[in-house]
Amino acid sequence: MTEAKELFLIYWPHILFVLSGLLSAVAAVHAAMTKQDVRAAIGWVGVVLFSPFLGPFLYAVAGINRIRKERVSQLRSSNMYPEEVIDRVLAHDVVDVSGPQFAALRQLGDRVTDFRLLGFNRIKLLNGGDETYPAMLEAIESAQKSIALQSYIFDHDPIGEKIAGALIDAVKRGVQVRVLIDAVGSKYSHPPIVRMLEKGGVRTALFMRPVIGLRLVYANLRSHRKLLVIDGMHGFTGGMNIRAGFMTAIAKEHVTHDTHFQVGGPIIHQLMVNFAHDWHFTTQEKITGDAWFSNVLANELEPGVPIRCVPSGPDSTIGNTHKMLMGALSVAQTHVRIQSPYFLPDQPLIAALATAARRGVIVDIVIPGANNLKLVSAAMSAQFDQLLQTGCRIWRSSGTFDHSKLFTVDGSWSYVGSSNLDPRSLRLNFELDIEVYDRQLAQQLDARIDAAISTSTLVTLDAERRQPFLIRLRNRVVWLASPYL
Template sequence: MQIAESLIDWIHAHWVTNVLILHISLSLLTSLHVLLFKENDRTSLAWIGLVIFSPFIGSMFYWLFGINRIKRLAQKEHPQTLKEDFRNQASALDFHSLPDAWHSSITAGYAIHPVSFVAHNAITPLINGDTAYPEMIRSIKNAQHYVVLSSYIFDYDSLGRQFVKALAEAHQRGVTVNVLLDGIGVGYSWRKSDRALKKRGVNTARFLPAVSLTGIRFINLRNHRKILCVDGEVAYIGGMNVSKNNLVKTSKHPIDDVHFKVTGPVIDQISKVFVEDWFFATGKRIQFPLFDLHKPRPEKSHPIVARVVQDGPDEYHNRIRWTLINALVCAQKSVKIITPYFIPDKTLMTSLHAAALRGVAVDIIVPAHSNIPFVDWVMEANFSRILEHGIRIYKNKRPFDHSKIVIIDDVWSFIGSTNWDARSLEFNFEINLECFDSSLNAQLTQLFNEKQKNAELVIKEEMSQLPIYKKIRNNLFRLFSPYL
């Protein structure tokens, strides 16, 4: 008892020294981690400054939000032999009779992400939830063997309850159903959708729960993928969460978006991404049916050549960024981008400017007002820099447009869940389809043109005439753009 009292008295008498020693030790440990694992020099210096000059708080923020990489397949509980099982088995490089100008892109793309392009796919754009959701629910209702669904947000609203009902009914008739929800995204509905599914016997899992003994330091890493695969016969991917706000015709707060219905052998690549995510979240492997190439189908032959490009703060880091850079190098006539958030890093912006300098027409559509005001301020701060060399930016006056599409020339397109910002390209787990097809590009170009009619061209002179307080506000938030 006397020893304990003496220790307390000593701590009380030297508390300033103890706090200082603790701060120095924690700052040193955190700074060493920054030096060893951060790649960006400016970001590293900013973190070290925050850690040193904000005792304890700076270190806490770093360990919560600064760690943007995670090793999934390399964990001890994931044997090395399982790695190859999750990889899409790549075949010999095949150019599929695509234009010669894109052969170098295909070669480089295969080196960036060694997943083969596969032919005979059909990809149908589904505009807004009014078109997409009935198709998705119909596919679930027609499922015979297996349904997998991954969503960042799954609202338990009138639309979400339709999905819950369809999934539960599929489970009741003997279909295997697995639903993967992001650990943060599930909180948008206070986990009501998760509980409703479990109550009806549907198998659910959470990807990186927001709070757990092992996962709290990965609170900044989110699964942003939207995947629905049914029986290996049909799949849906894109930018659309499960929410009634995407029902533009009836929603009080409508969100424009586009999803894609996929049929063909590329479905196997989509489902394997889900299988890998499910194993990471649960430790359990599932066997999802493969697309049957020999099954007779009434549809005509489908011409689209496509492959999956997945990305995340793990073994697949930077693959979408490099895929975009690779494609921009090959652009000859036009680049068209639709994105809800346009805050590209310096490398991507340089690639766009290089294309514009070659005479390529670069047009970008962003929302006039997104759902995150300070992101709008950062985009506005960057407009003057972006507009150099003839790049054009249009602000869509429609309700918030959440669409994510890149169209290059009349043959290449990139569709899926990725935004043009650090959150998507650094922190999120994303999935996209890289496609070659002139007919698909024509459909996407028509969609682009329709959105452009409702958009206002950004004029550089107008940006220079902004009130000084807006310039200060915009550029202040621009400093934090790597973390938005």
């Protein structure tokens, strides 16, 4: 033993050198073989080769996708509509409800996502917590069979307690209730609302709960999805978390603005399929049966709106939203309106926006004048010149922070949901959006965005270039970290 110890003391630098080389080689090979983005692969290979020990550790923490694709994204399951049902509720033609240019976009959606575009749907725009939370509470209180709720953040505050109380009351009435909250998002308030829910008998789970001692490993790959499905028939989805800050009566002049959507019709089935898969991935419990998946053919189908769910995430659905937005920008003819709290598009999206503007399409982008994430705001500013010099218009809104995520094309097509236009949403988070072929909704959203523009400040290239050098340097330095902001 003494001899071995002496040998180690003599040769430990050589042992560390060899161990470092082995770890770096393994990490570099893994990055080269698994990364689809060549820039990401080159970046990680460089980090692990030129940073002994630290590089492989950083790659293990932030570079490896630990989600098993077959468990998360196998959307074609026993819960999906059979083909004969799909044929009846399928939206066959979108030209009449949107425009001829959107026929190609519909075909793109068919090939990008496993979900088909379904007709006969209803959708209602809800402005902020003042409209959204009362509607959600009314739906929860009317539930007879089942409630499925998923959120990134579910705060333990007055509105969180109110919704939790309604869920607990539903359990007491005999309603089956499942609540899925992201493990990181659940920590935004203390004590977590999970304790109240579980004490009240609500089946609650945390998505990607960190393993003790390995919390950093799970800092990425969050579930940012928001949905509520009642009795398999009524639903809500959009970009709103459950927080008191969205209620005017509570937050008053500091209220955060946002949008959410109340939906009905066959699209509810797709929302429920998304929830069922995330729940099964988290808990291994399979959700099936009429209590959760209502038979859409049991009711008379009424004329409605073509809608499709577009799930995206770091699995087989990676890049779905990116592809849909690229397709939408390619077919735009007159006007693209975007409202996003965190606007950090990658180079392909920047090029698509610039190309649309150069084709003569009006491109309006509304971002918060007062952002709740200062670092993200700085990184956003570092990219403005790439858009402004091509003719895109960027507006800084006035008033309090607006968390809305809205994208419309030609007053006829809308893309709304949980996705921000930043690297985290487009590649790292599990997101859920819907595309809607409907002039009425698109024009409602256009009116909302135009109202924001009317009180906004136009960002100009000259003003950006006149900023002090140290401010511009700070923005660029922060921008370098934008994939992980």
